[in-house]
Amino acid sequence: xxxxxxxxxxxxxxxxxxxxxxxxxxxxxxxxxxxxxxxxxxxxxxxxxxxxxxxxxxxxxxxxxxxxxxxxxxxxxxxxxxxxxxxxxxxxxxxxxxxxxxxxxxxxxxxxxxxxxxxxxxxxxxxxxxxxxxxxxxxxxxxxxxxxxxxxxxxxxxxxxxxxxxxxxxxxxxxxxxxxxxxxxxxxxxxxxxxxxxxxxxxxxxxxxxxxxxxxxxxxxxxxxxxxxxxxxxxxxxxxxxxxxxxxxxxxxxxxxxxxxxxxxxxxxxxxxxxxxx
Numbered sequence: 001x002x003x004x005x006x007x008x009x010x011x012x013x014x015x016x017x018x019x020x021x022x023x024x025x026x027x028x029x030x031x032x033x034x035x036x037x038x039x040x041x042x043x044x045x046x047x048x049x050x051x052x053x054x055x056x057x058x059x060x061x062x063x064x065x066x067x068x069x070x071x072x073x074x075x076x077x078x079x080x081x082x083x084x085x086x087x088x089x090x091x092x093x094x095x096x097x098x099x100x101x102x103x104x105x106x107x108x109x110x111x112x113x114x115x116x117x118x119x120x121x122x123x124x125x126x127x128x129x130x131x132x133x134x135x136x137x138x139x140x141x142x143x144x145x146x147x148x149x150x151x152x153x154x155x156x157x158x159x160x161x162x163x164x165x166x167x168x169x170x171x172x173x174x175x176x177x178x179x180x181x182x183x184x185x186x187x188x189x190x191x192x193x194x195x196x197x198x199x200x201x202x203x204x205x206x207x208x209x210x211x212x213x214x215x216x217x218x219x220x221x222x223x224x225x226x227x228x229x230x231x232x233x234x235x236x237x238x239x240x241x242x243x244x245x246x247x248x249x250x251x252x253x254x255x256x257x258x259x260x261x262x263x264x265x266x267x268x269x270x271x272x273x274x275x276x277x278x
Contacts, residue, residue: 008062011092015060018079019045026080048078067093096192104128105254108135112249112257116140121271123242123260126249130198131157131186134255139271142278143234143260144170158186159202162210172233176212183216184223191222229263236277237270 020039024031029044040048046056051071058065059075072093076086090098105128108116116124116137123143125136133155136147145166147155154160160167161179168175193199206213232240241263249255262268 004064007092007095008064011089012060012062014088014092015045015075015079018081018085022080027078045075045078049074051075069094069098072098104130104132105252106132106134108252108255112252112255115257119259121268121275122262124258126255126257127157128256129189129193129254130202131189133157138278139275140260142274143232143240143271156202158182159206162206162213170232170234171230174231178230179212180216180221181223181228183213184221187217187220188222230260234270234274237274240267240270242267 019042020037022040023038024040024044027040027044027048029040029048035041042057042060043053046053049056049071051074055065056075059067069090072090076089079085081089087097090096108126112126113135116126116135119137119139121139123137123140125133125140125144125147127133132152133147136144141147145160154164161182171178190199190203203217207217208214228244230242230244232242234240242260243263244258244260246256246258249257262271
């Protein structure tokens with residue numbers, strides 16, 4: 001309770017500072033005469049957000065009231081919050097980051113792409129919240145498949161894992177273990193997006209085309225484990241053994257960077273050989 005109380009207090013202070021920095025003109029309102037304090041009045045924020053003055057006052061006072069995502073979006077728009085401020089608002093109000101109303105990122109910054117390229121012989125890629133691969137390095141294309149030539153759907157890692165014969169061959173006897181693990185991670189992530197049309201559509205399509213997905217999805221296995229080991233069988237150089245790590249991109253929380261690290265010298269040597277001819 002103490003944590004929630006402190007968070008509610010911080011929420012009130014945050015809202016007050018955002019309200020104070022915004023002029024009526026910036027909010028699309030008439031100036032309304034002389035003001036004793038800078039910024040908008042509580043009544044004006046309530047009007048812009050479509051809530052009662054009492055309710056908004058209680059929110060700023062840190063009272064225990066139910067706050068829906070829809071109302072938080074309205075308050076966010078009324079106060080002209082940017083993406084970082086909107087995320088902060090949600091965390092203070094609910095304890096969770098927002099999921100609604102945010103489109104997944106489809107591109108990365110030049111700096112992040114440079115980081116990928118500098119991984120050298122380590123296959124590395126960036127995926128978004130929908131598990132789309134949105135950036136990659138040369139080693140990733142050489143080992144995992146030519147992302148430059150794939151369609152948007154083929155770049156979705158879960159779709160490709162369950163529908164591509166080439167990908168299944170890449171894992172051989174380890175495919176089921178890998179697929180179940182990835183599905184459990186996908187299920188854990190899906191908890192944040194229940195009811196989202198894109199996620200619902202993807203799940204139904206996978207049920208239609210993959211018997212394994214159709215059988216395993218109702219089992220509700222969940223897993224959140226970014227580190228792990230895997231063996232990939234490449235048609236040119238044979239078995240490649242990797243440890244892999246995944247990291248959230250701190251200034252783009254929708255993105256996750258995954259780096260595959262050669263587990264032994266034989267794998268490192270085979271990667272060098274492969275990249276010489278790729």
